[in-house]
Structure formats: structure tokens, C-alpha cells
Amino acid sequence: MKCLKSLLSHxxxxxxxxxxxxxxxxKSASCQGCPNQKLCASGATxxxxxxxxxxxxxxxxxxxxxxxxxxxxxxxxSTFSAHLAHALASDTTKEVALLDVDICGPSIPRIMGLEGxxxxxxxxGWSPVYVEDNLAVMSIGFLLGGPDxxxxxxxxxxxxxIKQFLRxxxxxxxxxxxxxxxxxxxxxxxxxxxxxxxTHVDGAVIITTPQEVSLQDVRKEIRFCKKVKxxxxxxxxxxxxxxxxxxxxxxxxxxxxxxxxxxxxxDLNLPLLGKVPLDPRIAxxxxxxxxxxxEVPDSPAAQAYQRIVQSIQDYCSNRVTEEQSAx
Amino acid sequence: xxxFKxxxxxxxxxxxxxxxxKSASCQGCPNQKLCASGATxxxxxxxxxxxxxxxxxxxxxxxxxxxxxxxxSTFSAHLAHALASDTTKEVALLDVDICGPSIPRIMGLEGxxxxxxxxGWSPVYVEDNLAVMSIGFLLGGPDxxxxxxxxxxxxxIKQFLRxxxxxxxxxxxxxxxxxxxxxxxxxxxxxxxTHVDGAVIITTPQEVSLQDVRKEIRFCKKVKxxxxxxxxxxxxxxxxxxxxxxxxxxxxxxxxxxxxxDLNLPLLGKVPLDPRIAxxxxxxxxxxxEVPDSPAAQAYQRIVQSECV
Numbered sequence: 001m002k003c004l005k006s007l008l009s010h011x012x013x014x015x016x017x018x019x020x021x022x023x024x025x026x027k028s029a030s031c032q033g034c035p036n037q038k039l040c041a042s043g044a045t046x047x048x049x050x051x052x053x054x055x056x057x058x059x060x061x062x063x064x065x066x067x068x069x070x071x072x073x074x075x076x077x078s079t080f081s082a083h084l085a086h087a088l089a090s091d092t093t094k095e096v097a098l099l100d101v102d103i104c105g106p107s108i109p110r111i112m113g114l115e116g117x118x119x120x121x122x123x124x125g126w127s128p129v130y131v132e133d134n135l136a137v138m139s140i141g142f143l144l145g146g147p148d149x150x151x152x153x154x155x156x157x158x159x160x161x162i163k164q165f166l167r168x169x170x171x172x173x174x175x176x177x178x179x180x181x182x183x184x185x186x187x188x189x190x191x192x193x194x195x196x197x198x199t200h201v202d203g204a205v206i207i208t209t210p211q212e213v214s215l216q217d218v219r220k221e222i223r224f225c226k227k228v229k230x231x232x233x234x235x236x237x238x239x240x241x242x243x244x245x246x247x248x249x250x251x252x253x254x255x256x257x258x259x260x261x262x263x264x265x266x267d268l269n270l271p272l273l274g275k276v277p278l279d280p281r282i283a284x285x286x287x288x289x290x291x292x293x294x295e296v297p298d299s300p301a302a303q304a305y306q307r308i309v310q311s312i313q314d315y316c317s318n319r320v321t322e323e324q325s326a327x
Numbered sequence: 328x329x330x331f332k333x334x335x336x337x338x339x340x341x342x343x344x345x346x347x348x349k350s351a352s353c354q355g356c357p358n359q360k361l362c363a364s365g366a367t368x369x370x371x372x373x374x375x376x377x378x379x380x381x382x383x384x385x386x387x388x389x390x391x392x393x394x395x396x397x398x399x400s401t402f403s404a405h406l407a408h409a410l411a412s413d414t415t416k417e418v419a420l421l422d423v424d425i426c427g428p429s430i431p432r433i434m435g436l437e438g439x440x441x442x443x444x445x446x447g448w449s450p451v452y453v454e455d456n457l458a459v460m461s462i463g464f465l466l467g468g469p470d471x472x473x474x475x476x477x478x479x480x481x482x483x484i485k486q487f488l489r490x491x492x493x494x495x496x497x498x499x500x501x502x503x504x505x506x507x508x509x510x511x512x513x514x515x516x517x518x519x520x521t522h523v524d525g526a527v528i529i530t531t532p533q534e535v536s537l538q539d540v541r542k543e544i545r546f547c548k549k550v551k552x553x554x555x556x557x558x559x560x561x562x563x564x565x566x567x568x569x570x571x572x573x574x575x576x577x578x579x580x581x582x583x584x585x586x587x588x589d590l591n592l593p594l595l596g597k598v599p600l601d602p603r604i605a606x607x608x609x610x611x612x613x614x615x616x617e618v619p620d621s622p623a624a625q626a627y628q629r630i631v632q633s634e635c636v
Binding site (some may be wrong): 034035036038039044071072073074075078103104105107110111147148149150151152153154155156157158182183184185186187189190209211212213216217219220221223224227242244245246247249251252253254255257258278280283284286287288 | 358360361366393394395396397400425426427429432433469470471472473474475476477478479480481482504505506507508509511512531533534535538539541542543545546549564566567568569571573574575576577579580600602605606608609610
């Protein structure tokens, strides 16, 4: 049996894997024993999925697409995605949508106060659920019988759902499409990038918390972004300290033992968009389906978020300006 | 159109049914060809092999949560440490989080290597009686990304169970990533010829977590995995200066306590937030040894005790 370590030394498919799109896919000697062998040999993996082009056309009316990623779970991706959506939609001249591709643990309906809402179908596709006139949301959470219903699906089914979300939802004309993702570098992440490959994606916002155990996973996500050529808008560090409401002493509950996001960003030459402190009112607002940007706008956490959102808006506008001056 | 009933995709006939891939409702399912080919119906021979291989493992405990970042790996690691503190017991910890393997770091084993011998892969030993396996040991460096779809991850998990030379064990603890997907289905499937004592479910107090955790509980019931109980992490923070308690993740819907009452499950314990927990994990040390008198360490010890009586 081959030593797996040598096969994994670059964190990618084993070097002997010819690649699913190669002539040798499924047929090479090194394909023996790979669970994908039959599928590759059948030629099914080589034909481009027609949905990719369809999605390219469908989303041509979406000006800016932002993915919210983290290698690590529980760092505040959904919290951030939801509040980014709220903040962008506070400009009522902008059309904003939030797509939740966390198929197993869809938190967005709850956080957006849309639990129990339903998705409707029409001639032009599925209609997303509207929080405000200019803020639409789609999540598998809206397709379940109840919020505790489990979606116990392997990768291929999840991929199919993501394809439908992109191709079959009637998004309309949008200024911003924000995509919230589950933690990891697997099916959902590969699929969202693959299905968006005929569109322009502005980039990814990477969420982390200060401790090394989180940063370790986040660096993997950053490698993923580089591998799939997804630009990184910047990094947000959540849970960055806690100020005791009584005595105002600051505690580092998740200590930045290796320098936190600040050092990681310096090491990897990435923008640190901001650091958001722990605030019990954040989790409270999320549970209650309200925007804490509206609930406690003067809190340090809300102000940190607003600054981060501004950086993201600037990034998106600068991209448009660059494109215009290039033509 | 997607129809859900009882929390499961209603019209899917099941991959092992006669109708797999052939039913009208299979139209459009990405798995259709695979199911119709019959490939999904044949039992994987590895299941029986694993059944034999793990017959020398007395107790198997899965650590699960629907939600990420609630402390599964932290708990798994410290459960392993606590059980191994009895040096007459042989303990092993298997990390099946393929994309985000935290166990090597938390166990202070970063940079360690796995070796192969005639009897299989040897796990990495923290102590004489505490062995660990993770994909983290197979990477070139700790930042290397494993960007694999489900089938490859499943293959890795199969190898971990079938090809690692675990030896005779009193306890095998399996740490999992969040969710109810490939890793979870695979670990249950590959262990289906063995006896699994049950699952410990980890949560934090807020409803957004509990919502995902209830899905995990449904998963356990669906696959007939007994639930040993629930642990609520991040259950309050005591300011080290003024001793005021803050609920940083407020139990707006009653926390794990209410969920366990509603679902008739044991609440094994509640562990407060303590910065020394995250510090210990980053440094690869057991906080049960570092701060044994802390409320958090004591809560953990009580939980470990209640599980294993």
C-alpha cells in the first residue's frame, strides 16, 4: 500500500491522480482503489456541466458577488453574512441578496428572522424570501418541514442543491449577492466556485477567531482560495476580546497565542478588515432574528462591523472603477 | 421540487432499495446513475473487515455536533486525556475531520508522523496508553489544505478504521466535523458491524446552535446511534477581575437544559468559558492537568465520570 503521506504532501489530490478531466481519468494505474474510479472512467467527469453556462447567464444581472468563508466552524460566518446583508441593504437604492449554502446547518433563516417562511415557485423560478423590499434570502432552511428537520445528504446531493440555488432562483437584478458557506474545503466550496466559474466573483471575506486552532483551519481556506483563484477581499477577526459589562476589564477568551489574525494577515500579505469584540447582544440578536446593527448601533461591535462593511464596499467599487478604466 | 417530510427527502427510495435510481422521483438526482447501476446496493467488504479489526476495542464513543466551533475537538481530546489518566486503560482518539483536523494541535502532536508496518499504520502515541490518528499527520505541513469531495473523504475514513493498527483498546473516541453529511454517514456505516456505545453531543447555549444540534440528534435516531448525553460548552463566563458572570452566548430558548428536557436526553454537564481552555488547546496541553481546580476542569471531570459509569 502506498504511503499516504507522500500522496498528500501538497494538500491536493494525490500526485498520481491524473485529474478528473484528463484523458487518463479513471484509467491510470494509480486510479486503482480510488472511490471515484468508475465515475471518472465513464467519462462523466469530463463533460462541462451545462448548468455552469446557464448560471453565468442567470447571474449576469448581479453586479457584485461576495463569498463568506472560513476553514473553521463557529467563528461567525453566518452572523457576519447576515449583518453584511443588512448593512448593504440599509441603502435602499441597492438590491441585496443572501444565499445560504450550508445545507446541513442552515442558520440564516433564524438569524434573519425568517423562520417558518416558505419559498414559492413561479414561471421564472423559485422566489427568494424577502426580509425587506431590497433584501432577499435563500436557504435550504425554507424548504424543510420544520427547523429541526435534518438534511442528511452526501456530497453529490448537496452539490445538486447548490446548483439549483444558483440556476433556479429568480434573483432578479442585484447589486450584491452574498454567499454564506459552511466550514471546510469540500463539496460546498468546490461546487460554489465551480458553478460560479462563468461569472465574476469579487472575492471572499475570510472569518476567523484569534486562537491558533482557528487560524490553522483558516490558512487552509486561504490556500483553497489561492488554488481556485478566488480573490480574498480580507480577513475579519471575530470574538476579539470581551469587555466585562460590570468592571470594564477586557478578557481574551480566545487568546491570540500565535498573534491572532493580525499576524496571520501580515505573514500572508492579506488585509485585516477589522476585529470584532465579543458582545452577548450579538448572539442574542441572532437568536431573535434581529440585526444588532439596528439594536445596538453604538456598541463597539456594531461600529467595528460598519467599518468592515465600508471596506468591503470600497473594494467592490474600486474593482468597478478599475474595470472601467481598463476598457 | 423538493419535498421534505419527517425531516428526510421524501421521495428518495433509498440507495439500497430495489427502486434505487429507477423510481420516478430519482429523476434529476445527481446520484441517479450510480444508484441505477446497482453500485450502491452491494455491501462494502470493508465493513466486515472493520468489524473484525475493531473487535478488540471495548468501547466506542462518537463526539458529534450539528454546529461548528462548539468544542467537539476540545472535548474529545480532554475525554481522551481523562480516560488515559488511568494507566491500566488503553485509549485512542481518531480524528475524522478531514478538512479541519484540529486534534494534532490540541494533543501537542503537531509535526508528528505516521509510520507503516506489516500490521498497518501505526497511530501516534501521546502517552504509552494514548494513541491518536488524524489526517493532520499525513500532511506536508499544518497549513496544507485537504480539498476533497465526499467520496475521497469517505475513502480516508475507511482506511483509518481498517488499516490503522489500533491494537487492543478500552476506548476509541471519534472526533467529527460539524454536520450530518459524508463523514457522519460513513463513520456510522463503517462501524455498522461493530458495537458503538453511543454519541456525546456537544452544544453551546444559544438557539442558533441548538437548532443544528437537534438535527444531529435526529441523525442519531435515524441511524440508531444511542445518545450518551449532551454537553453544553461556553456556558457562561466569570470575569477574572470582578467575578461577575456574563452569558456571552445567552440561552435565549433555555439552552441545552431545556432541549434535553424536551427530548428526554441526559444533560451530562455545563462547562463555563475559560480562556485557559483555548490557551491549553493552542499549546497542545491538557487543561485538566494545567488547571485541575478550575470550574471548567471540574465540570469536565464530572462529565467524563458520568459517561463511563
